[in-house]
Amino acid sequence: xxxxxxxxxxxxxxxVAATAALGLVAACGASDDGGTGGGVKDGKVTITMGLYxxxxxxxxxxLERYEKEHPNVTIKAEIAGDEQTYYTALQTHLAAGxxxxxxQGIEVGRAKELADTRADKFAxxxxxxxTSHFLPWKQNQVTAADKKVIxxxxxxxxxxxxxxxxxxxxxxxxxxxxxxxxxxxxDWSKYVDAGRKFKAGYKGDGVAFMDSSSGLFNAMIYGSSQxxxxxxxxxxxxxxxxxxxxxxxxxxxxSSGLTAKLRQFQPGWDxxxxxxxxxxxVCPAWMLAHISEKAGPQNKGKWDVAKAxxxxxxxxxxxxxxEQSPVKEEAKKLIAWLTAPEQQxxxxxxxxxFPSSEKALKASEVAKAKSDYFSGAPxxxxxxxxxxxxxxxxxxxxxxxxxxxxxxxxxxxxEEQGKSKDAAWKTTGxxxxxxxx
Amino acid sequence: xALQTFxxxxxxxxxxxxxxxxxxxxxxxxVFAAFSFYPLLYTAWISLHRVELSSMDLxxxxxxxxxxxxxxxxxxxxxLANTFTLGVxxxxxxxxxxxxxxxxxxxxxxxxxxxxxAALTPYATSVGAAALVFTMLFERDFGMINWLLELVGLSPxxxxxxxxxxxxxxxxxxxxxxxxxxxxxxxxxxxxxxxxRYEAAALDGASRWQQFRMVTIPGIRSTVVFTIxxxxxxxxxxxxEPLIFGQGPNGITGGADNQYQTLGxxxxxxxxxxxxxxxxxxxxxxxxxxxxxxxxxxxxxxxLTARPAGARRVLSRSGQS
Numbered sequence: 001x002x003x004x005x006x007x008x009x010x011x012x013x014x015x016v017a018a019t020a021a022l023g024l025v026a027a028c029g030a031s032d033d034g035g036t037g038g039g040v041k042d043g044k045v046t047i048t049m050g051l052y053x054x055x056x057x058x059x060x061x062x063l064e065r066y067e068k069e070h071p072n073v074t075i076k077a078e079i080a081g082d083e084q085t086y087y088t089a090l091q092t093h094l095a096a097g098x099x100x101x102x103x104q105g106i107e108v109g110r111a112k113e114l115a116d117t118r119a120d121k122f123a124x125x126x127x128x129x130x131t132s133h134f135l136p137w138k139q140n141q142v143t144a145a146d147k148k149v150i151x152x153x154x155x156x157x158x159x160x161x162x163x164x165x166x167x168x169x170x171x172x173x174x175x176x177x178x179x180x181x182x183x184x185x186x187d188w189s190k191y192v193d194a195g196r197k198f199k200a201g202y203k204g205d206g207v208a209f210m211d212s213s214s215g216l217f218n219a220m221i222y223g224s225s226q227x228x229x230x231x232x233x234x235x236x237x238x239x240x241x242x243x244x245x246x247x248x249x250x251x252x253x254x255s256s257g258l259t260a261k262l263r264q265f266q267p268g269w270d271x272x273x274x275x276x277x278x279x280x281x282v283c284p285a286w287m288l289a290h291i292s293e294k295a296g297p298q299n300k301g302k303w304d305v306a307k308a309x310x311x312x313x314x315x316x317x318x319x320x321x322x323e324q325s326p327v328k329e330e331a332k333k334l335i336a337w338l339t340a341p342e343q344q345x346x347x348x349x350x351x352x353x354f355p356s357s358e359k360a361l362k363a364s365e366v367a368k369a370k371s372d373y374f375s376g377a378p379x380x381x382x383x384x385x386x387x388x389x390x391x392x393x394x395x396x397x398x399x400x401x402x403x404x405x406x407x408x409x410x411x412x413x414x415e416e417q418g419k420s421k422d423a424a425w426k427t428t429g430x431x432x433x434x435x436x437x
Numbered sequence: 438x439a440l441q442t443f444x445x446x447x448x449x450x451x452x453x454x455x456x457x458x459x460x461x462x463x464x465x466x467x468v469f470a471a472f473s474f475y476p477l478l479y480t481a482w483i484s485l486h487r488v489e490l491s492s493m494d495l496x497x498x499x500x501x502x503x504x505x506x507x508x509x510x511x512x513x514x515x516x517l518a519n520t521f522t523l524g525v526x527x528x529x530x531x532x533x534x535x536x537x538x539x540x541x542x543x544x545x546x547x548x549x550x551x552x553x554x555a556a557l558t559p560y561a562t563s564v565g566a567a568a569l570v571f572t573m574l575f576e577r578d579f580g581m582i583n584w585l586l587e588l589v590g591l592s593p594x595x596x597x598x599x600x601x602x603x604x605x606x607x608x609x610x611x612x613x614x615x616x617x618x619x620x621x622x623x624x625x626x627x628x629x630x631x632x633x634r635y636e637a638a639a640l641d642g643a644s645r646w647q648q649f650r651m652v653t654i655p656g657i658r659s660t661v662v663f664t665i666x667x668x669x670x671x672x673x674x675x676x677x678e679p680l681i682f683g684q685g686p687n688g689i690t691g692g693a694d695n696q697y698q699t700l701g702x703x704x705x706x707x708x709x710x711x712x713x714x715x716x717x718x719x720x721x722x723x724x725x726x727x728x729x730x731x732x733x734x735x736x737x738x739x740x741l742t743a744r745p746a747g748a749r750r751v752l753s754r755s756g757q758s
Binding site for chain 2 (some may be wrong): 084088091092094096097106113117118263265266267268272275277350398402409410412413417419427428433435
């Protein structure tokens with residue numbers, strides 16, 4: 001009898017082990033029902049958001065304010081630190097049809113890819129009321145071929161040139177921001193010429209005119225309506241004079257010792273800011289916060305902002321609503337509110353993210369904004385003017401972000417590895433073929 | 438009735454005896470099948486297609502095109518060469534240093550527990566943290582190592598952009614992290630070597646160095662082989678250190694000129710920068726086949742080298758099979 005019980009026990013143990021093993025496998029398959037986490041329950045609406053970086057909605061308390069004004073709404077925002085990681089996850093979620101949130105952030109570098117390949121997964125925002133206040137080129141960036149709008153604009157990155165007044169004075173260049181802007185008005189090659197004057201005039205070692213040649217390259221190409229792709233989605237960078245011209249000028253700057261051979265946002269760049277190893281950097285509006293933080297209080301008042309030769313835009317984001325969301329209408333209402341002029345101006349005041357709403361640009365808290373750190377520069381006006389100079393038509397391409405990185409590395413082949421311009425161009429072309437093919 | 442019960446119980450009994458062992462090992466094999474074997478096969482399937490991450494549901498059959506393209510891709514050979522050189526530069530000094538360290542720890546020391554724990558701390562640090570700190574140390578303009586170099590009158594090194602400097606710096610991270618771990622493995626093996634052998638050697642007049650060479654090394658031979666196998670696998674998969682060392686776009690491509698791109702990084706570049714899952718899967722399989730190839734070559738070499746000494750044994754064994 002005792003032995004029977006023992007076998008029984010063993011038998012059931014074996015059964016348990018086998019079931020547990022099967023259960024493990026099953027658990028992996030059956031968790032998602034394709035929902036977005038949001039929904040309506042007992043009259044309570046839950047909306048989920050997938051965001052990245054510092055988009056400012058949670059950080060400035062806007063989400064809380066919305067919840068307070070709409071007591072039946074609960075917002076759950078999940079924020080990824082890094083956009084690259086966020087986008088990889090978003091792509092897998094889109095392909096699998098599960099794990100998506102009701103609202104998803106879209107970076108401009110990904111806008112075209114999503115509009116081309118995944119527009120069906122996004123709700124059309126073309127007819128959302130009260131969304132006609134954006135800069136015209138902003139909404140064009142997320143409009144699919146069939147006029148479907150997959151996102152509403154949050155911020156933009158109009159560009160200017162940040163420069164060190166003290167170093168300019170030492171090199172015998174003007175320091176007043178109007179006169180500095182005059183140095184290179186209308187033409188980026190004049191900016192490089194100013195760099196030559198700086199190099200000749202600056203006495204002392206260890207200070208370069210600009211941080212990196214790729215900053216210059218970015219600014220030059222982002223000011224034109226066509227960059228790497230044409231409207232049909234074909235790669236045209238090889239024959240686009242905008243790109244080849246920018247490449248030539250940036251390569252020239254990189255190989256003639258005008259740069260500090262740094263890469264923006266990479267190691268070495270921050271200490272370069274803190275230890276003042278370069279006199280200028282081409283800066284989108286959102287870079288100001290980074291500069292003031294990394295260059296530190298000891299450099300306060302030494303920096304200033306001057307108008308760039310041409311208006312250009314680097315970066316910016318959107319909010320989109322997923323088609324499969326059970327709370328689509330509520331989510332649309334939420335993002336329309338979050339991207340409304342008042343809220344954009346509010347985020348600008350708090351964090352410095354530059355508004356993509358034309359109406360917000362005119363609001364006094366934006367238009368009259370000045371930066372203490374940058375010697376009281378009228379940043380609202382400088383960047384606002386730059387934003388209005390950007391061509392309305394913006395031809396984006398599927399792999400814009402990746403190609404930009406490849407060009408940056410191509411320039412660094414010249415700048416840091418001493419490769420010839422032609423060899424670097426050839427390598428860059430091969431890499432783009434691999435990345436886009 | 439009694440007979441029937443008896444029969445049924447023998448059936449159950451036999452099932453129990455025969456079947457239970459399988460049930461007990463089943464969890465491992467089920468998990469293995471789900472998380473290792475199935476992904477392996479699925480990866481092979483993907484590698485025969487053109488697939489993008491954003492549209493995994495749309496697969497276009499291309500046969501072995503991905504493999505042909507990889508074979509003709511100079512980035513692959515570059516990454517293979519880098520993986521090899523990085524592997525050698527990081528593994529050889531690492532194991533030699535570990536051996537020396539283990540030998541020192543084997544002596545009776547004051548606070549030996551402290552030293553043993555200290556040797557293991559780098560291993561307990563995450564790759565990310567370690568690599569990040571080293572990246573700052575090796576920074577070009579304001580890094581501590583260049584500062585030290587300048588202090589003693591040497592010119593600073595462009596650690597990230599110079600090919601060999603970058604590989605040396607990355608190897609330093611690997612060596613720092615794994616030396617202590619291997620040293621402890623060696624130490625454990627050394628402690629298992631019987632003391633009599635040392636006494637006998639000492640009686641025969643062997644010096645400390647001779648004892649180390651003639652007694653210690655042969656005594657821990659199997660552990661040495663084990664660490665070499667582990668390090669080889671680790672070196673083939675080297676990924677985190679160079680990725681963090683380069684930071685951002687340069688990490689993924691292993692430097693602007695791919696000067697320290699390993700196979701692992703090339704896989705990552707194809708998969709998570711270019712979003713070409715077919716090509717990424719091809720590299721994954723190439724890496725797998727590479728390890729199989731190394732294994733086969735090692736077996737063949739062992740057979741060939743074993744022949745003079747145990748020729749008859751090898752021959753008779755091959756005669757059997």
